[in-house]
Amino acid sequence: MAQRDAEFIRRWLEAAAEAVARDASRLTELDSAIGDADHGSNMRRGFAAVVATLADQPPTDPGGTLRVAGRTLISTVGGAAGPLYGTLLRSAGKALGDDPVVDDERLAEALRAGVDGVASLGGAAVGDKTMVDALLPAVSALPDYPAARQAAEEGAAATVPLRARKGRASYLGDRSTGHLDPGAASSALLIGALADAAAAGAEAGGAEAGGAEAGGAEAGDD
Amino acid sequence: MAQRDAEFIRRWLEAAAEAVARDASRLTELDSAIGDADHGSNMRRGFAAVVATLADQPPTDPGGTLRVAGRTLISTVGGAAGPLYGTLLRSAGKALGDDPVVDDERLAEALRAGVDGVASLGGAAVGDKTMVDALLPAVSALPDYPAARQAAEEGAAATVPLRARKGRASYLGDRSTGHLDPGAASSALLIGALADAAAAGAEAGGAEAGGAEAGGAEAGDD
C-alpha cells in the first residue's frame, strides 16, 4: 500500500487548484442556474490561496498540510463552500495527527472523517443535492482512487434530477431539478485531482515519488 | 376667397389631434434618435387637451379659438414644444383679434405672425433643424393650402442632413445629422391637418361647411 507524505497532499491540492481554475467559469455557470453565480470564483480564489500558503510555509506532514489548507479555505472562500470545504480538509487533517507519512487506508479514513465533518456542519445527507452527493460515495470507494473518481462523478451527475433540500438551491423548490449542483461538480474535481495525484505517484513507481508535474522535482525533499 | 370661422379652426385642431395621436409613436421614435423620446406623448397629451377644452367651452371666433388652444398647449405639453406650439397658436390668435370670420389671407398672415412668435421665442432660424424648418416655408406658401402642406413636408425632410443648432438635438453635435427633426415632423402633421380642413371645406362647396368628419355635423351651429 502506497505511503503518502506532505508532498503528496500538496500535489493533490495543486492539481485541485488547477482544475478549479480551469473550470471556474463552468462552476459559476452551474451556480447561476440554481444559485448566485459565485461558486467558480470562490473556489478559484480559495485554492489559489491554498497553493500560495503551502508554497510559503509548507508543513512537513500530511495532517498539518491538510489543516493549513483547510484553514486557508475558511479564511479566503466565504459563502457556504468555504466553511464546508475548509472543514473537509481540517477534519481530515486532524484525523491524521502529525504523522510524517500515512498509508492509503489511513488517508481514506481521514477523508471519511472529513466528509462526516461536512455532513454534520451542513446537515446534508446524500440526496439533498449538495457536495455530499459526490463526496460521500467517493470517500467510501477509497483507497481505490479510480473508483473514487468514478463515484464522485456519478454522484455529481446524480444530483441533476434532484430537488435541492440544502443551500440556496433549495429556495427554488421544484425549479432546482434538472441542474447539476455546483458544489457536487467542484467535489468531483477535487476527487479527480486526488486520483490524478495518486496515479502520478503510481506511474513514478509507487511511494510518494513525484509525477510528471513541476512539483514532482521537490518530491524527495520531505 | 374662403371665409374661416371658429368651427374651421376647431376642425383643424381636431384633425391635428388625430394625426398627432396616430403618429405619436413615430414622433417619439424620431425624438429618441436625437432627443429624449417624449415628443409624441407630449403632443398627443397637449392636443387631446385642446380638443377637450374646445369641446367644453368653444369660443365663437377663430382668434379666440386659437388663443384658448395655445394656452391649453402651454398648460399641458411642457418641454420645448409646449411653449413653442402654444406661442404659435396664441400669437396667431392675437393677430386675428375677435373677428367672427376671417378670410384665408388674414388667417395666413396670422399664422405667419405665429411662426414669427415661435422663431423669436426659440431663437431658431431656418436651417437650425427645428420645427421652424417646416413651419416657415409652410406659412409662406399660405393661403395655398396644398402648397403649404408640401412646403412643410419638404421643410421637414430637409432637416435630415442638418446639424442641429437649437434644442436638445444640438448637444449631439455631428451625431444629430442624418435624422428627421421630431418637431419638424409634428409641424408637418399640423400643417397637413390644416390643409385637410381646408380641403374638406372646399369639397363641401366652399365657406366653412363641414367635411366628411363627425365634427362636420355641427358645422352649421356657429
Add this chain to the structure above:
Amino acid sequence: MRMLINEPERVVGDALRGMAAAHPELLVDEEHRLIVRRDAPVPGKVGLVSGGGSGHEPLHGGFVGPGMLDAACPGEVFTSPVPDQMTRAAAAVDGGAGVLFVVKNYTGDVLNFDMAAELAEDDGVEVARVLVQDDVAVTDSLYTAGRRGTGGTLFVEKLAGAAAEAGAPLARVAAVARQASEASRSFGVALSSPTTPAKGGPTFDLPAGELELGIGIHGEPGRERRPVMTSAEIADFTVDALLADRMPTGPVLLLVNGMGATPLLELYGFNAEVRRVLAERRVEVARTLVGNYVTSLDMAGCSVTLCQVDEELLRLWDAPVSTPGLRWGR
C-alpha cells in the same frame, strides 16, 4: 458591459477605498475588509456587527454609524464574508458589554458567523447572534435552508442599533433584534437579472414580457415566472403573500425597497399601490421608507417588507441614526 469596474477580483477592494475616501467619519479597513464606526469601541455599549456578501449596498456597510451598526464585514460579491472578518470586527467594537451578530439566514452566512462567534468567544468576547429570516417566498422551510434574510435586515439593524445606542445590555439588544426579526416579512419581485462581476453578465435570462416572483437578493431565480404585471397587480400579489403569512395585529413599518435599478419614480408609484392594498386590508402603516436599501446590484425590481411594531419599537425606529445610508434625528 453594464459594469463600472476595473477587474472582477478588485471590485470589493476598490469599493472600500472609495468608501474610505467618501466617508472620513467611518474607519474603513481595506486590508481586513471592515467598516467600523470611528469611535468604536464605545465603552459600555453593546457592539452591533453584521455583514454578508457585497452587492446589497447600502446594506450593510452603509448602515454603520451612531444608532445602527458598529461594524460591517463585506464579503466578495454575493459571497458571505469569512470568519476572520467577523472576529476582528467583534474585537474592534466590543466595549465590554458584548457583541451582537446580525446574520441573514443563508447557509454561508450562518456557517461563517458561527465559526467567528466561537473564535471571538475564545478571545473572551461575549457574542449573541440573531438570525434574520423574513422572506415569505421560501415555503416548506422544513425542506429548505429555511427562509432567507432580506429587507427585514434593515429593520433589525436599525431597531437593535437604537437599543444598543440607548445603552441596553446585550440580552436586551438581542431581544429587540429577535422581536424585529420575528415581526418582519418580505417578498420580492425581479424585472431583470443582476449583472455580477464574476460572471460578467446577467445571472439569469428574463425574456421581455416576463417577471420573477419570490426572488431573493442574490440574483437567484425566483419561485415562479409570470407574464408582466402592472404595479397594482404586483402590489396585490406581494401584499397578499405577506399578509397570508402574518396578518399584523398592530401598526407596521413599511419598506418599499428597490433592488438597485428600479427608479425612485417607479418605487414611489408602487408605494401608492402598496398603500392602497394595505388600506383595503386595514393594515395601519406607522412609518414608510421608499428607496434602494437592500439591493441586488443592478437588478430591476422591488421588495416589500412589513415589520409590526409596538410603542417601544416605534420609538427605537424614530431614534436618531447617522449612517451613510440612513440618517435622521440628531
Add this chain to the structure above:
Amino acid sequence: MRMLINEPERVVGDALRGMAAAHPELLVDEEHRLIVRRDAPVPGKVGLVSGGGSGHEPLHGGFVGPGMLDAACPGEVFTSPVPDQMTRAAAAVDGGAGVLFVVKNYTGDVLNFDMAAELAEDDGVEVARVLVQDDVAVTDSLYTAGRRGTGGTLFVEKLAGAAAEAGAPLARVAAVARQASEASRSFGVALSSPTTPAKGGPTFDLPAGELELGIGIHGEPGRERRPVMTSAEIADFTVDALLADRMPTGPVLLLVNGMGATPLLELYGFNAEVRRVLAERRVEVARTLVGNYVTSLDMAGCSVTLCQVDEELLRLWDAPVSTPGLRWGR
C-alpha cells in the same frame, strides 16, 4: 418589461401619490403637480423653487425641505413642467422675500420657467432666476442650446437653500446660486440606455462592449461612442474633461453620481479612481457625495461634478438639510 408601472400616462401621478404617502412631512399636491415644504410660506424667507422633467429622482422633489427647496414642480418623464406649476409654486412659497427659480438649462425648462416668472410677477411675486449649465460635454455652446444643467443642480439647490434658510435676501440667495452654478462642472458616461415609459423600451441601443461618453440626463445619446473602458480609464477621461474646462484654484465639493442603475458598490469603486486622478492633479476635495442623486431613470452609468467652494460655500454645504434625498445636521 423592466418597468414597475401601471400605464405610461399615470407614472408621474402615481409617484406623487406614493410620495405623499411616504412623506407626511411634505405637502404633495397631486392635482397641481407640486411638492411643497409643509410649513411654506416661511415668513420673511426667500422661497426656492425648482423643477424639471420627472425621471431624475431624488432631484428635485426629493430635495424639498428645510435647508434646500421650498417647492418642486415635476413634469412628465423627461419633459419640463408647465408654467402653471411654477406660478402656483411661487405663490405657495413666497414669504414676502421673493422667490428664486433654479432652472436647468434646457430649452423647454427655460421657456416654461420664463413664462411662469412673467405670470408670477404679474401676481406681485418678486422672482429671480438662476440657470444651471454645468455639463462640459456640450462644446461649441454658441452653436447649441448651451450647456445642459446636470449634477451641478444639486450643489446649487443645496447651497442656495442653506443661504435662504439662514435668512439671506433674494439678491444674496441668487448670488450664491449663481456662484455655485458658475463653479460647477459635470461630465457623464452611460453604460446603458434608460427605459422610458412613453417609449416602453430603451431610448438608444448600446451594443454590449460599448459606452457613451458625454451624455446628459435624458437618455439622449452622448457625444461619442467608444469601446468599454475600465473604471480607472473612465475616471481619467472624465476628470481630465472637467479640469480642462476649469482647473479649480481651491477646494471642491465632489459628487460621484449614479445615473440610476449603477450599483453603489461600483460607484464607490469609481470614487476611488476619481480621487486618485484628482490627487494626481492636486485638486483638494473638501467633501464627497457618492450615490444616485441626479438620475436618468434606470440608466447605468455615472457622472462626476466638481464645485469649487470658498469658506462660505463650504459652510453652506455643511449647514443642516432635511429632505427625503439629502439629510444631515440638525
